[in-house]
Amino acid sequence: MKIDLTGKLAIVSGSTAGIGLGISKALAESGATVVVIGRETAKVDQALASIRQSVPDAQLRGLTADLGTAEGAELLFAAEPRADILVNNLGIFNDVDFFDAPDSEWTRFYEVNVISGVRLSRHYVPDMVKQGWGRVIFLSSESGVATPADMIN
Template sequence: MKLDLSSRVAVVSGSTSGIGLGIAKGLATAGATVVIVGRKAEGVDSAIATLAAELPGAKLRGVVADLSTREGVDTLIAAEPTADVLVNNLGIFNDKDFFTVPDDEWMHFYNVNVLSGVRLSRHYAQTMMAQGWGRIIFVSSESGVAIPGDMINYGVTKSANLAVSHGLAKRLAGTGVTVNAILPGPTWTEGLKEMLADAAAQSGRTPREQADEFVRTSRPSSIIQRAADVDEVANLAVYLASPLSSATTGAALRVDGGVVDTLAM
């Protein structure tokens, strides 16, 4: 099975680190011209340098934009007016008690995790429809299905990703543009490492050991009993971005290590 994206331009939001950077790497490996997007120039430059070193000859471009705002989305669109593949990966998370999260933090999560993808999809889907081909992918989470009690605001936004993705797939029926969501479980990224830093310091475990312990204790239904690696998540996104996924749309595809204990989804 050859995943060939050599004639395609892919925009990946939140792609300077973590899952977003992993997806960008996978798309570049498949031959796509990949647009790295981040809030800070140093982050964008660093990500491009990292990928260029790992993938000599990769076709990479960068845009600095804060996609949590309408103005930031406009900046990206002005720099990259069209795309064949859009990966709505940008997202933030934390573990806070419901009663300590104020309104402004709820709105910030919604702007970052939901509206960024809505705004980008609203623009790029139109040019995809005009050419009769396109791929839109929302990076949701298993937390959007099984909302954790200590990350309710995050889980709600990830549920919204699933709703937007499924509805937009219906809206684009018959156009040649597919829309899907992927649902990662806990994944070994710098974000997870930072979230668990205090626990690792107290336990004496390495950061990776603490991440795997977090999965076993906080997500005990996990079948793999560990945090996933970024590449394991990125592989699914690259397949969905490829021409080979043409009959998959309106789907929520799990790459959660079996955390969600159900026969469907």
């Protein structure tokens, strides 16, 4: 099945590697203009090159920003004030014992893994509703259902 997303703008958080990069490639293959976002310019550039290698005519934009912070989200909103498709894929993990992780680390996990997607959705969804079309996807891992002992956070 071929989905035609020509003319649609897709924003994918956590898109410089792994599942986010794969989603970005698939969206580009379907004709969407894809915004690839990462905390390091070199990784953003590498992801853009990887997508272009697979999809030579891909319509891509890159942005260096930490979407786990309000400041990073504001950078995205300034660069891309609207979106048709939002894929909330951002997530972090640290191999730390449940009892040893300080409150600051738990707060950071929550900020990145939960609040970042909420923040982006609050910004982009109102325009999607107004235009009568939009898609928001929140990704997680199977660890949310069957959590390995070393991934309790």
